[in-house]
Amino acid sequence: MTDHELSQARVRQLIVLTRRLTERLSAETQAFADRRPQDVAAGLAETQEMANLYRRDTAHVKANPALLRGAPPEDRKALTEATRAFDAVLSVHARAVDAARQISEGLVRAIAAEVTAARTPASAYAADGRAAQGDGRAVAFNRTA
Secondary structure, eight states, X not given: OOHHHHHHHHHHHHHHHHHHHHHHXXXXXXXXXXXXXXXXXXXXXXXXXXXXXXXXXXXXXXXOTHXXXXXXXXXXXXXXXXXHHHHHHHHHHHHHHHHHHHHHHHHHHHHHHHHHHHHSOXXXXXXXXXXXXXXXXXXXXXXXX
């Protein structure tokens, strides 16, 4: 395979990956808008795998721009356009994910507050005159989700 053919194959492979990832993130963003986050969760592993592949491939090309120099101009232009579309979709997707995260965290806080309120004694003092301690059990909140 010549350098020209290799460059062309790399560019076309990157175009396909970029477009597939763009379509996937668009579908996930729509699922968030439709209030169906479970649809996103079902394909999360595949999305992460594609994103890691994209990140690795684009970093490789960025570190070695000569890899794509021999590709036809129309292929390089198509890659540029696919990348612009991906960046736009990625921005919207990030906002949707952040909004879903904030809603989820708000629900967890509300539930934790309800649980705490249900556990706290109505009186501020115990029968012997000391301050009531309340329930010693805790509700955990994990920000890694």
